[in-house]
Amino acid sequence: MDCPSCGDELVEIGLTVDGHRLTMVSCSECDTRSWHRDGDAVELDGVLTDLSATKTRYRRSLAN
Numbered sequence: 001m002d003c004p005s006c007g008d009e010l011v012e013i014g015l016t017v018d019g020h021r022l023t024m025v026s027c028s029e030c031d032t033r034s035w036h037r038d039g040d041a042v043e044l045d046g047v048l049t050d051l052s053a054t055k056t057r058y059r060r061s062l063a064n
């Protein structure tokens with residue numbers, strides 16, 4: 001998958017939050033990011049709202 005902004009290769013980072021598979025797709029070149037949950041694209045605001053309810057587990061996932 002290539003970045004829609006600059007064409008560089010995107011990096012996918014997978015998390016599992018409350019049983020949902022959450023994937024952050026990030027471009028290391030221009031820092032464009034998008035999120036996907038259970039295979040569906042989600043708005044970042046929606047992700048952050050969800051994560052605020054599961055903040056502790058989310059941070060633990062990031063630490064791994």
Ligand SMILES: [Zn+2]
Binds near residue numbers: 004006007031032
């Ligand atoms: Zn990019």
